[in-house]
Amino acid sequence: MGMSVGGAAIHMDQGFVSLPFYAPESLIKGVFVNERGQRFINEDCYHGRIGHHIMQQLGDRIYLLVDGATFQQPAEFTRIGIAAAGDTWEEVERDLDMPPGTLSATVSNYNRHAAEGADPLFHKAAKWLKPLDEPPFVALDCRIDYAFYPHFTLGGLDTLPTGQVLSERRVPIHGLYAAGRTSCGLPRWGGGYSSGMSLADATFFGRQAGRHAAAAACRS
Numbered sequence: 566m567g568m569s570v571g572g573a574a575i576h577m578d579q580g581f582v583s584l585p586f587y588a589p590e591s592l593i594k595g596v597f598v599n600e601r602g603q604r605f606i607n608e609d610c611y612h613g614r615i616g617h618h619i620m621q622q623l624g625d626r627i628y629l630l631v632d633g634a635t636f637q638q639p640a641e642f643t644r645i646g647i648a649a650a651g652d653t654w655e656e657v658e659r660d661l662d663m664p665p666g667t668l669s670a671t672v673s674n675y676n677r678h679a680a681e682g683a684d685p686l687f688h689k690a691a692k693w694l695k696p697l698d699e700p701p702f703v704a705l706d707c708r709i710d711y712a713f714y715p716h717f718t719l720g721g722l723d724t725l726p727t728g729q730v731l732s733e734r735r736v737p738i739h740g741l742y743a744a745g746r747t748s749c750g751l752p753r754w755g756g757g758y759s760s761g762m763s764l765a766d767a768t769f770f771g772r773q774a775g776r777h778a779a780a781a782a783c784r785s
């Protein structure tokens with residue numbers, strides 16, 4: 566509707582994606598890998614950041630690797646089940662049809678540094694670092710087409726802080742205001758999004774828009 570009267574929509578390719586894999590929080594001590602058995606993120610970061618980076622991986626197979634000490638059943642609503650389990654990481658790697666020396670090398674490198682309380686690749690905090698060395702070893706199945714990935718779209722009408730909607734040339738369109746998820750607002754991209762940014766900008770800029778519209782009506 567906003568576009569039909571000349572409003573410009575921006576950042577329409579962006580969205581928020583989460584994977585609510587914790588609680589149980591011991592799962593944060595696990596390691597995410599893609600279908601090549603490669604790690605790609607610090608698992609203790611914001612769940613929306615994890616969801617965003619999962620979407621950047623090649624393929625739709627994503628696993629969370631845990632050992633006997635860190636495994637706990639994920640909540641039922643997450644639809645995260647067990648993809649493979651074994652007495653060695655090589656066995657798990659084989660069951661997942663990954664080339665030999667891929668996933669097992671990732672875990673061995675992670676374990677070596679975790680034993681010293683370090684994560685030189687992704688800087689996960691020491692509190693969440695534990696070598697995954699106690700069998701049985703488990704790959705939790707976080708497949709994109711099956712596990713629960715709550716999401717919503719970002720992007721929307723381009724606005725000024727007053728809530729006035731802008732045209733492609735960034736000229737305010739007389740009498741047209743937008744706030745909340747009809748507008749692009751503050752969250753410009755999924756990778757930088759965090760909880761609260763939608764409700765905060767909807768309420769703050771909604772108020773600004775209301776004030777501006779009321780003042781304009783009084784003046785006219």
Ligand SMILES: Cc1cc2nc3c(=O)[nH]c(=O)nc-3n(C[C@H](O)[C@H](O)[C@H](O)COP(=O)(O)OP(=O)(O)OC[C@H]3O[C@@H](n4cnc5c(N)ncnc54)[C@H](O)[C@@H]3O)c2cc1C
Binds near residue numbers: 715745
């Ligand atoms: C799973 C999930 C988790 C989220 N978590 C957070 C969070 O932690 N923090 C945060 O800040 N945000 C969060 N959000 C985002 C946030 O909830 C939304 O961005 C926000 O509610 C948008 O508010 P809004 O008023 O712009 O739109 P909406 O809440 O979508 O309201 C639009 C309203 O317009 C109505 N409507 C639509 N078309 C018409 C029509 N033609 N005529 C009349 N009425 C119409 C709809 O029925 C709806 O009631 C989350 C969203 C999801 C989906």
